[in-house]
Amino acid sequence: AEALDTLEDIMTRIDMEYVDRVTATRIIAHGSESLYMALGNERFLNANVRRGQEDGVAALRRLLIQKYWNKPVGSRLEARMVVTEVCDHANQLLRLNPAAVVMEYIFGGCNALDEYSHFLTPDRYNDLFGSIQGEFVGIGIEMESEKGRGMHLVNVLLDSPAEEGGLQPGDFIVEIDGRDCRNLSTDEAASLLRGVRGSQVDLAYENPGGKQSRSVLTRRPVTVHSITRTLMLDDDQGIGYIRMTGFQSSTTEELDAALRNLERQGMRSLIWDLRGNPGGLLETAASVLDRFIGTGVLVSTEGRSHDQNQTFRADGFNTRTMPLVLLVDENSASASEIVAGAINDHRRGTIIGRKTYGKWSVQSIIHLPGGTGLKLTTAKFFSPNHQNYAGVGISPHIDVPEPKDLQVTYFRGRTSDEIRTDPDVVRALEVLERRVTRN
Incomplete structure (x- = not known):
């Protein structure tokens, strides 16, 4: 119910404040598509569906296409009823947690908007406010994932744990606390790097020439100077x-x-x-x-x-x-x-x-x-x-x-x-x- 309340809240905000008009039909259609795609994603299935449920997964995907693909939705209340219905089907076929279903409708619904509009998880919400206020707890880097190479350091903040530990812009982080991160997404690596003030993180990193180094950094408040x-x-x-x-x-x-x-x-x-x-x-x-x-x-x-x-x-x-x-x-x-x-x-x-x-x-x-x-x-x-x-x-x-x-x-x-x-x-x-x- 809490996830459904959040979805309804988001749809209300979109209806009242988003720069362009977007129909409830479009938002729910994108949500159905997002759930369909998730049911073909190995990581989602491993986290949410018991093994041996291939027939149930295929049945739910067929149902999404046959009954819910671009299904007309006239109001926020009707949208809630449609998503509740999908949750019931997912529970009957797969014992799938309703919250996981609703989250796909939340993320997918936001995909109906422009590229700058997103649902923010608690970590992303806190990161965003940290960048606005100019202070956050961390090691002081800006990075982008490069598949096969690791986390490319786009920037190392001045007077940060990362700078003090010897990391430089252009380096690649390849290991975080013993876990290889060469094929992780930026978000996945960021979650490994997060931690409370005073905690430590052990990094292996390479310079652009491939020379590898190690550094143990202590997380602390970092001031971002503009x-x-x-x-x-x-x-x-x-x-x-x-x-x-x-x-x-x-x-x-x-x-x-x-x-x-x-x-x-x-x-x-x-x-x-x-x-x-x-x-x-x-x-x-x-x-x-x-x-x-x-x-x-x-x-x-x-x-x-x-x-x-x-x-x-x-x-x-x-x-x-x-x-x-x-x-x-x-x-x-x-x-x-x-x-x-x-x-x-x-x-x-x-x-x-x-x-x-x-x-x-x-x-x-x-x-x-x-x-x-x-x-x-x-x-x-x-x-x-x-x-x-x-x-x-x-x-x-x-x-x-x-x-x-x-x-x-x-x-x-x-x-x-x-x-x-x-x-x-x-x-x-x-x-x-x-x-x-x-x-």
Whole structure:
């Protein structure tokens, strides 16, 4: 009953708040498809069905196709009745736990939505809030699964247990507490890496050349800084550099501190690096733009729910007028694109790099019972000139092809010399130095 209540709650939220209209028929159809697929998945069957039940599995799959495939569903109450009916069949044929059936309808139902809307398990819900608030308990890595190789370290956070233990971006974790993780998914490895403050995890990892090392790390609170590099690139010309890797609750405060630091060193123009920045909080994007744009609209949002229609305007307080270059690439998304859209429409600076990702929608995080949650697209956002670049991205004013030998990810701990020779930064320096010369 609790799982059914959660499904009904999710359908209510989708009906009231999701950015587009979605019928109950479509949500339940995706749920039936998800259960059908799960009944062909060895891992699901091992966890939920006793051995020797092949005939029952085949019978339930046939029933799903014959009776429930795209079955018209007129309301949330009717949806609940349909799923209850499927649970009864699953119990009779397989003694299948109703909660397992309903969870497939929950996950499958969310697949009827856009790619940014998801049901959040308790672990994912906590991870998401940790990234928004800028602190979590762990070892301080960002990783992606590469089948056959392990967990590719996309990033190692500064001052984290992982950095202190010798792990570096580009390494591959191949073993976690004695378990080989070369063929695990990112989520499976993440669950092995989770643990309480003070607990330890034993890792085996390889560098890109294949040399293996071991490290025992102690989990502790890790602070995620959204500004990871602040330096003067050219003292004579007064050109500063700031790298921003996210938009979280502390970002505006971090930016103010970084700007004051560079201004004390004589900064007269700025390179603002948003490459690889996947976004974050909408309000933070508007707040940091306030530091560079003095008047007018910064971004607006539009949704089906009235409270999703907002316009953010510059307040003219604490605004800098210095020459500005913005660096973006194909991994600059969401809040990063809000910044790029405003800089472009207000003609506030030069955008250099590659076309941005093209994610122009707003997600709300909704708390559900049992520590779970729903990440739901509730609005689309628009640049000051009311453009939405969803699926398209913003093209830079100056396109710089990415060198083939350059790592795709821009690591947070790069040296000053590496930054100065980065092709995008070299081009940005040329633009700003030419502007200084012309002035």
